Amino acid sequence: MAADLGELTGIEHAVLWQAAKLMARSERATKANDAVRLANASVRLLATLSKKNSKPGRPGFGAMLSADADRQQQQDAERNQQRRAAFERQRETAS
Numbered sequence: 001m002a003a004d005l006g007e008l009t010g011i012e013h014a015v016l017w018q019a020a021k022l023m024a025r026s027e028r029a030t031k032a033n034d035a036v037r038l039a040n041a042s043v044r045l046l047a048t049l050s051k052k053n054s055k056p057g058r059p060g061f062g063a064m065l066s067a068d069a070d071r072q073q074q075q076d077a078e079r080n081q082q083r084r085a086a087f088e089r090q091r092e093t094a095s
Contacts, residue, residue, distance in 0.1 A: 019049075
């Protein structure tokens, strides 16, 4: 897991170590409820590390979808404006 996260500070390394220990404990837990709680705690710790170590400048999937939606909306608006202008020209020539 450490290789996936890249360079870690001492505190981040300790958080990773704690998450790994919680995962190991969850695998050995005899009660299902305890196993789920330990695994969830581990996931929350790992999520804090992955947020800090995400690559800057690289948009996430949500950002890419949003950009595509914005681009599509802009294209639709331009197309509608062209159609409106063409309709107005036809109306003027018909009068």
